[in-house]
């Protein structure tokens with residue numbers, strides 16, 4: 001066990017896009033667990049768009065990170081030492097231990113993983129929070145029916161790639177929206193989408209109209225902004241829009257102009273925002289269905305892994321520039337199961 005641990009602290013609140021200088025990397029002795037506590041070594045750290053909101057001063061649906069505090073984040077780690085009877089050294093656990101190589105916790109937020117069931121990194125992606133977001137947002141709010149057209153944005157990302165494939169399993173025509181051509185090609189060739197258009201198209205609405213000749217019945221929105229505006233011009237009567245994320249404006253310093261909501265009114269469209277943590281009652285169904293679909297090869301996933309905790313800041317910045325293909329992860333230390 002190394003004598004020191006590393007941590008990434010938030011040291012400055014960003015204006016607009018985060019910068020590497022908003023973070024500070026510090027070393028400290030590896031902490032020891034107290035009575036009832038567990039010491040874990042982080043193997044994988046998940047990087048997610050919500051982290052940008054935690055860097056702001058005001059509370060949104062969750063409290064912000066204080067200056068000088070460790071950045072928050074979900075992790076997969078190995079128990080190094082346990083003084084909690086529920087865990088033993090060597091257990092692999094998923095938890096919320098933040099951007100650090102080692103963490104001591106009471107264990108209440110830790111869930112043991114079985115490395116024989118699935119690669120342990122999937123607990124942060126397709127079989128973790130992003131996968132569950134796709135599952136509940138699409139099935140419970142989007143309510144797709146066979147034969148309908150479902151559009152999803154950030155289509156090659158962690159949430160979007162799962163949404164599109166689950167909609168295919170449910171019998172929909174699936175159209176993705178992504179940035180670069182290689183991501184669109186990945187969505188069609190590797191993930192089985194029927195079509196994928198670029199949000200950089202000079203006329204996005206025309207490109208979507210061509211890809212969705214029967215209009216749009218479900219739009220799973222991960223980005224907001226111009227993509228949402230283009231989709232609204234093509235929604236069918238009774239369409240459903242699970243409003244999952246607004247990544248196009250997470251770095252914005254001013255509110256964007258409002259969308260034209262006319263089509264929402266006259267097409268009786270349901271738009272519903274949701275936060276995945278409100279739907280934990282669906283976790284059992286999600287793990288049962290998505291684990292089976294992953295095993296059967298019907299739900300494929302990609303991981304974009306950067307090496308080393310020190311690269312976490314630049315990797316988070318890259319997420320907002322679309323540099324990732326699939327789930328963005330940091331390998332913080334060796335994966336004993338890999």
Ligand SMILES: NC(=O)c1ccc[n+]([C@@H]2O[C@H](COP(=O)([O-])OP(=O)(O)OC[C@H]3O[C@@H](n4cnc5c(N)ncnc54)[C@H](OP(=O)(O)O)[C@@H]3O)[C@@H](O)[C@H]2O)c1
Nearest residue numbers: 049133154157158159178179222245246247248275276322
């Ligand atoms: N409601 C919830 O509970 C919940 C839970 C998890 C995630 N989310 C939301 O789901 C969305 C996707 O998250 P994720 O973890 O799966 O991330 P991701 O899709 O793996 O990565 C983010 C992607 O967003 C795209 N993007 C960035 N800026 C954009 C812009 N201005 N316009 C269009 N696309 C843009 C980029 O792809 P391109 O290169 O294709 O542009 C980038 O790769 C985020 O909005 C996130 O906040 C919500």
